Amino acid sequence: MLNFILRLVARLPLRLVHGLAAIVGWFAWHLGGERKRLSLLNVDLCFPELSAAERRRIVYRSFGHYYKTLSEYPLIYLGDADRLRALTVEIRGQDLLDQALAEGKGVILAAMHLGSFEVSAIPMSERYTMTGLFKPVKYAALSDLALKGRSRFGGQVVPIVKRNGKRAVGSQLLRALKRGEIIYAVPDRDPPRGQGVFAPFFGIEAHSPVLIPKLVQATGARVLICYGERLPKARGFVMHFVEPPAGYDSEDLQRAAAAINAGTEACVRAHPEQYWWGYMRFKRRPDGEISLYRKTARRTAPPTAARDGREAA
Template sequence: MLGRIGVAAALALLKFLAILPYGITARFGDGLGWLLYQLPSRRKRIVHINLERCFPDWSTERVESVAQQHFRHVIRSYVERSVQWFGSAEKLKKLVVVDSEVDLSDPDMPPTLLLGAHFVGIEAGSVFINYALGRPCGALYQPMSNKMLDAVARTQRGRFGSEMASRADSARIVLRWLRDKKPVMLGADMDYGLRNSTFVPFFGIETCTLTAVGRLAKTGQAQVLPFIGEVLPNYRGYRLKVFRPWQNYPTGDDAVDARRMNAYLEEQIRLMPEQYYWVHKRFKTRPPGEAPFY
């Protein structure tokens, strides 16, 4: 746990890195990730378990290669909070390529849920999509345990007009935003326990999956626009990919709708498996009687 001095020092470092050329900051994060991967750690073990469970046909060598690439991406993503939180709008605009299948600036956009996925570029995508929309949106977030860092993160994530709300207070606030036709950003591909969740397959594994997206879309009569923040190769920045709205969604069946989200994730993860957030305990909650993974 970081104390106030530790948090202040970390924020000072991020602000310093934000003024450096992006390539230097990105390479520093990449190198730090490589160095930390050489050390035994709980997070490294989680990455290996997740990859081995989801890709049982992979060789040991491929698991090791993707695990190392992923660890480097994760540490780099923390370092790049510098430019994402403290870099100027002009700097971000030069770093983010927007690849959208819909017109984000459409003033007649219907009530919309912007569904983010936890790839390593989610922070860049979430910060910039609000800028690309050109108008305020709502965003749900999971509060950090350190209150000082949480306050800074909340402010910087909302610096382009996003109204932030804790995930714990979400339903009432989200429905109000949707009634006001304010686009709402949220992520639902994490394991938050059994409440408001169901078990559906994810890479063939029964996985505790939130049902909130389908329920909110149904109640708020909203379309669902998935988006992904992708880290581009050769330290070129990011691609914000926004897909077309899901058709025939929601169905009203929580399990069917949750499986739809997981199937979409599987498709995208296979395109860049090293960038999905494997350091998270995605399979922490198991069906009754099943042994833990971690």
């Protein structure tokens, strides 16, 4: 039954799917809940220079984009291949990707939670040899769907597994880079404790992944930040490839993570309403700092004070 429903959704016009997703987002916004609380707090922390109304507007619009992203997965994983290819109406920075590949050391795509990366990236895997990470979800049927969907055009997927209590991705990514291929990983998440460093993101110390910097150190691969911008009125998507600021290849992991964070921040600032604000990006704090997500924090401190993460307990 699930497969039937997903295949049905995959055949619907994108404008209708996005319209239904916008309605769901409207209801989710008005129902409130934890996602709304976290989103409002994150935007308050990251955009203190904006008015309260402007920050609230970003979060409201982000709800619609969040559910649009979820509604696109049936089309991405099961929809007509030609139709999916046609959704990418423009690729900006493809010359950067081709130039980086020509160096022969591989390319790491820092694929962030902005817009829809997979709409464009999955079809591109029939032209470029690509390997990405995959975190299995609780329900086996959905994991299997995602696994097959992400590899339907020839891309390779590496499951994230735990070994000795720690997450491991195996040696597949390293081997792919040494063959001069493309891999992609997520830079805008809070990794498990001990697997990241603190680096600024919107002026806030954020626990940041070091997988990408470590792979750069091991291979000399180039890094490009990428995301799929969702165009209004279901007109399609624009795929962006953007060079990160200098320092992403530093041997200092903290400096490298800071450069990647700065690059992702610039992309978010360009399209803040399409970012996934409902995630605890600043969950872990440096020693001595209290949680930014305490339910009392937002009521007792203005955004400018909360940015320091050192308000009195």
